[in-house]
Amino acid sequence: MTVLMSTPAPGDVRAVVDVLRTWQDDATPVQLHPGDVGWFGRFGADAAAAAVRTWARDGRVVAVGLLDGSRLLRLATAPDAHRDEELARRLVADVSTPERGVLPDGEVSVEARPGALVSDLLGVEGWDTEEPFAPLQRDLTGPVEDPGVRVEVVGPDRVSERTAVHRAAFGGPSFTDERWHDLAAGALYADARCLLAYDDDGVAVGATTVWSAGPGRPGLIEPLGVHPDHRRRGFGRAITLAGAAVLRELGSSSAVVITESSRDAAVATYVSAGFQRLPDRHDRRRAG
Template sequence: MGIVLGNPGTDGLGAAVGVLREWQDDGPPQLHPGDLGWFWRFGAEATAAAVRTWSRDGRILAVGLLDSPELLRLAIAPDARRHQELARRLVADLTEPERGVLTHGTASVEAPSDAVVHDLLAEHGWNAGDPWTPLRRDLAEPVRDPGVRVEVAGPELAQLRAAVQRAAFEGSTFTAERRHAMSAGLPYADARCLVAFDERGNAVAAVTVWSAGPGRPGLLEPMGVHRDHRGHGYGTAISLAAAAALRELGSSSAIVCTPSSNAAAVATYTSAGFQRLPEIRDRHRDACLPPRPNDPPARGD
């Protein structure tokens, strides 16, 4: 049986989250269960509608999350990243809008940097996008004290957690209701929301951390500092608290990714002990390109 593109529905989200946990390692960063967990703020049905899977004989080989109609974030099983058949199927599904993955027009694909799908997309005219910087902090040793008060933001602090998020990111629509929806999702069983306070008791920064299980990398997504309290080291402090929380959850390392152009964010993470990894780039399509003559014909899901 060939490779099958599918939409798992709400009942299949557990399987998608499960393989994403299993695939996390210290190799090139890829879609993390925490990325699905953060998307879950829109609810289980919306998350299921944004997920795609590629499977053979019941085994999931790749999982994609449509962060938007123009952006697919892709994870691939480590032993399948160099498989030509899977890469060809992925490219066919990503380049033909009628297959129900990406829409017409501009589009981007984020995939593990060692996956052969990058090469095939390049052959189809997809260019390298803007650079992103992944950073990783090893958690074998204890993390130093952040120097500020940090609390786990449970349901009783949902309003405060959401307010800091909106004050940290222009245009954010995060609310207490969306925080509750996120915390009801499967990935949040191994996650924590943290809020940092200054000496006057003001909430100054927040982060959500996501474990993929003991011995696997955990994710910071998102981390932000309140716009009225920037420039005082609170980004470093909350990043240190995030790393400590992931260590308590059993994570082997803490990972985060930020646009390389955001020098302030890169500096914040490095000051918290994160090490820069080689830059990564999405594959970007400026317009919907016509199929190449030797492309396989379109098939339904």
């Protein structure tokens, strides 16, 4: 049987994500989450579909990739396929050959779950490891502490506050009100909630979006940020707790977040909100 790669039509992305959600499990290493695809929906349904790649064998999807920008492919594999040699060799060939429409020439990166054979084979092909990322996870079988601040679910009346906090927190202009509306209009946003945290003066100071993968499966916090004028005052912990509480309400078994290992303040914030740091992970990078 041959592994075939394809790009879904916009109307087929939900079906791909439904497969991806069945691969999420608290007992396995963190990998590409339905929320990662959902967050990409801020660029519109057509762009989100164009960024997705699937690999299928005999009609069954065994790997899903998201082009997070033009030079990073984020991969997930079916639980029984992460050491599948035929699949791994096909993935290596596809990401290494620009003509196949996955990654271009030059410096590119691949994110794969720890222990995946594709990562090992990329190493054999000379791909180096990137700087480490820190996954963190909080069990949600028990109650989540009160965040201690006012937190609101974002609807159309709070969009400008939500996008303004995001732009300030991440230092970029790209998340506009229009993009929030594109995000919220996507089919995947039914499994998500945007949240805003406010200070005592009613100023929006922190924001996050959380994504369920369905009851009994880990949910994702992506992204989360605090306005730079309001940092070091506990708002990061507060909005993290609020996000975890919403995921618990949605039936998630745990909350997962990933950040750069070098971001000590971010890691400390998540730990203070009850998250446990998991072993660091490394993307594979091909030098230009």
